[in-house]
Amino acid sequence: MASYSxxxxxxxxxxxxxxxxxxxxxxxxxxxxISPQVSEAIASGRAVVALESTIISHGMPYPQNLQTAKEVExxxxxxxxxxxxxxxxxxxxxxxxxxxxLERLASLGKSVQKTxxxxxxxxxxxxxxxxxxxxxxxxxxSMVGIQVxxxxxxxxxxxxxxxxxxxxxxxxxxxxxxxxxISAGVKSILDIPKTLEYLETQEVYVAAYKSDEFPAFxxxxxxxxxxxxxxSPEDCARVIDANMKLNRKAGILFAVPIPKQHSAxxxxxxxATQRALTEAREQNVTGNAxxxxxxxxxxxxxxxxxxxxxxxxxxxxxxxxxxxAVALSQLV
Ligand code: PSU
Ligand code: MN
Numbered sequence: 605m606a607s608y609s610x611x612x613x614x615x616x617x618x619x620x621x622x623x624x625x626x627x628x629x630x631x632x633x634x635x636x637x638i639s640p641q642v643s644e645a646i647a648s649g650r651a652v653v654a655l656e657s658t659i660i661s662h663g664m665p666y667p668q669n670l671q672t673a674k675e676v677e678x679x680x681x682x683x684x685x686x687x688x689x690x691x692x693x694x695x696x697x698x699x700x701x702x703x704x705x706l707e708r709l710a711s712l713g714k715s716v717q718k719t720x721x722x723x724x725x726x727x728x729x730x731x732x733x734x735x736x737x738x739x740x741x742x743x744x745x746s747m748v749g750i751q752v753x754x755x756x757x758x759x760x761x762x763x764x765x766x767x768x769x770x771x772x773x774x775x776x777x778x779x780x781x782x783x784x785x786i787s788a789g790v791k792s793i794l795d796i797p798k799t800l801e802y803l804e805t806q807e808v809y810v811a812a813y814k815s816d817e818f819p820a821f822x823x824x825x826x827x828x829x830x831x832x833x834x835x836s837p838e839d840c841a842r843v844i845d846a847n848m849k850l851n852r853k854a855g856i857l858f859a860v861p862i863p864k865q866h867s868a869x870x871x872x873x874x875x876a877t878q879r880a881l882t883e884a885r886e887q888n889v890t891g892n893a894x895x896x897x898x899x900x901x902x903x904x905x906x907x908x909x910x911x912x913x914x915x916x917x918x919x920x921x922x923x924x925x926x927x928x929a930v931a932l933s934q935l936v
Pocket of ligand 2: 773891
């Protein structure tokens with residue numbers, strides 16, 4: 605449906621039709637590697653879903669991380685969208701990984717650099733392997749014009765941030781990147797009320813999916829009312845479309861509660877979280893090591909219960925994110 609004539613008129617209509625700004629900037633294209641499937645999908649206006657890779661390298665142990673990454677990609681495909689897992693391999697930002705690349709990333713695990721936005725130039729310059737967090741994934745997804753991005757949980761304002769200043773760059777990246785992120789809310793390892801306040805400051809539109817309450821990752825409820833509510837993929841698509849047409853710079857967060865049958869273990873996971881937080885303080889684990897430490901420790905303490913719940917909610921987010929991406933592609 606899209607044609608890439610060089611006339612300025614057709615360029616404007618291309619942009620209005622949600623086609624990649626990359627088409628208007630071939631210089632950027634030479635800096636990243638886009639897989640053939642993703643490239644074709646972007647060019648033809650098909651639904652694309654970006655996926656981050658820190659969740660693979662640092663968020664889950666091998667081999668469940670590989671298995672989950674593959675299943676998440678399958679769910680996206682089965683629901684009519686094209687998955688674009690994003691990572692930096694040998695210094696090259698890759699949008700869409702093949703099976704071999706996915707395997708490499710998953711098996712390298714935590715030896716891959718956790719790459720937030722600030723780390724991108726270093727990983728590229730040193731030709732390193734980097735697993736992108738939400739902030740870095742937003743940067744590359746936006747560069748190629750992807751509008752929907754699925755993850756498990758985003759980073760946020762850490763507890764005690766008033767002393768440590770530890771506020772994830774995921775939040776500021778969302779504040780300047782007009783992409784819709786689908787997550788299960790944020791973990792209770794974070795300060796959820798402060799995270800919501802910070803998202804408001806950053807002008808990020810936040811809505812809970814089919815709920816009035818903002819979810820807390822492993823549990824459906826956080827005790828915080830969600831700023832807004834959406835009830836269908838079409839609702840979400842219309843919000844994304846309005847955000848884009850208005851040329852707003854800020855992003856969107858759709859918070860999808862964990863499916864009921866997997867939230868039963870929520871209280872068990874919550875008490876393990878409290879213990880892991882105490883251990884992190886005792887062992888002086890800070891900065892970008894804190895989130896991976898807490899995720900691994902909670903998984904150990906719950907003997908895998910938290911991992912099973914984590915996998916289930918990521919898959920559910922992939923399902924809903926794909927439906928949103930398809931609804932969006934049908935709007936235009
Ligand atoms: N929260 C989770 N699972 C994760 C992460 C966060 O429940 O895997 C990862 C994501 O990649 C997120 C990053 O972008 O951690 C945030 O790290 P930090 O808190 O250091 O900003
Ligand atoms: Mn941090």
